[in-house]
Amino acid sequence: MPPLYELENIRQVYARRVVLEIDQMVVYPGEIIGLSGPNGSGKSTLLRILAMLESPVRGRIFFSGRPANPNDLQSRRQITLLSQSPYLLKRSVLGNVSYGLKLRGITGKKEKARAALSMVGLDPQEFAGRMWYELSGGEAQRVALAARLAIRPGALLLDEPTAYLDEYSAERIRSAALYAVEKWNTALVLVSHDHAWLGSVCQRILQMHRGRLQAS
């Protein structure tokens, strides 16, 4: 199976400080990779680069064999990132979850959005019509994940998605992410301080330290 991501000689610099330096990294479809390391070790930067939200100053990235480029909409639309406190659009839960489908002009977005809500354990009956300000923190985070699952991503990048959540919500997020891997062969890259979680689900855990990957 051809790799989903191939990274070569990546370097990222913020304010003249090297924050990321990766010689080589490969991610395959359906793979679950954990990133672990202290704060400031470059985990989030790596995720943002994988999400094409920023471009490295040096190095080459291939996504599905094509050079990664934020302007390459087709590639970018297969990747999505969920951070620890995501932004919800000022519209209903259904509007938020179906937004990605709407952007892609996909039909039947209501049904697909409702299915995504069910995946994260939110009853569509109860939640679809709620407004963005009528949600608890855990519910908002799960709506955000549902919005990303609705587009059936090829790569799902999670940056501390369960950091501030109650145990119930965290569990729903963990199982929904795994469901995507099983069902759509989505590649999952996880950043989390939850070592138990990483240990139980990841095929590989990459240790990061001062912007570099360390074999473990």
Added chain:
Amino acid sequence: MDYIAEGLVQALNLLLQGDPETFSAIWVTLRVSTASILASLILGIPPGFLLGHYSFAGKRAVRVIVDTLLSLPTVVIGLLVYTLVSRQGPLGEFGLLFTLPAICIGQTILGLPIVIALTASAVETLDQRLPALLSTLGADRKQMLLTTVWESRFSLLAAAVTAYGRIVSEVGISMMVGGNIKWYTRTITTAIALETNKGRFAFGIALGLVLLLIAFLINLVLNVLKKRTQV
């Protein structure tokens, strides 16, 4: 002062009996102010958005100019538009002086800086996480733009309401380029300013009441919007 009590009673009479002169002024005001606010929004939101969204050389200078124009006195705008649309002026051939379009031009000049400045501020204060969200959900450039505008809709509405409040209550422009012509360009404010000169206090108070009512409705809307955006 019996004027006020008497005026109030007569004012209610005028309003309830549908006095044609009173309603003519109200209708003219609503029509011209609506056209002006629409023109201000159409012309003001795009540059306001660019000003708030992008960084470019001279951006701060543009902001300072726009902010200065916020305090442009209406009589100065009136004078400016008068010299523009008078037959001897550069736009004289269109014969716009003493017409509603002339008032509309002036009021649009009044509303534009407000719309531009408030739109720019609204876009600047949008949540920092919005661009990343739009990108990661797969929006192209145009979709990003439209969603960003839609996300700032409450602030934009607040900007529109603020600009409308200024437009509907101005008197200098309407008086100078409208000419307070009965049945045609007599607005609520010019009627109050000049008709009370004829001792028609009830008429003035009736129109004042309507203006207050409009202001009340505007602020009611603004209040509801503030509540929604705070959550």
Added chain:
Amino acid sequence: MSSFRLYAALFFLTFCLMFPAAAPGQSLMMATTTSTDNTGLLDELAPKFKQDTGITLKWTAVGTGKALEIGRNCDVEVLMVHAPAAEKQFVNNGYGVERTQVMYNDFVIIGPDRDPAGIRGMDTKTAIKQMADEKGLFVSRGDDSGTNKKERALWDEAGVNPPARAKWYLETGQGMISTIRVAAERDGYTLTDRGTYIKYEHSQGGPVPLKILVQGDPALFNQYSAIAVNPDRCENVDYELAQKFINWITSGQIQAFIGNYKLLGKQLFTPNAGN
């Protein structure tokens, strides 16, 4: 492209609001003085004019000075003003075609009933001098209107230097009724046309603090004239309409109507077209 269409629709709506269906028939634009407008005479004349000729009369009421300026800028078809010297100048300079007398009323000097300067019943010249000497408060329009021009001429004729920044001389820069109101509040004298004074009395609905103290002097004659704006200078103006209006307002029937126009049972104007 739905957003583009919405944008276009908004544009269209804006233009519809700005340019409503034009009023049917022709319309004549006139610049006139606040004193004419304030009497309410024009409100009576406009519908009659429409009825007789089918032409809609629109007018803007400003001071005579500004009215002449508007005429000079070709922004109106016809003027109805009351400052003979300035009008003659206007016609001589080629801005207007011809000056046609329409009607007159007279100016009166009004002041507080107790008359601190003691001018009641005097002739104009003496009264003016007396006011300057006695330093009773005088309230002036100060707006270059016909009344203001008349007032300055009276000071000149009385040999009193037109007072500038004197404590007893107040310039309001406002219309006639506003100026009368200021005089009433400040217990001062002022010069007004009789028509506006009657209107003021009427609007107060009872006894007023300011009384007519000087009147009936030929020096206080207040002539209103109509002038068509010169079509040779101003291509856009409809000289024919203006001429129709002037012919109409100087016709026997309308002259009679003006003579019969009463407020509080008092005649406001004396028609004198053709004299």
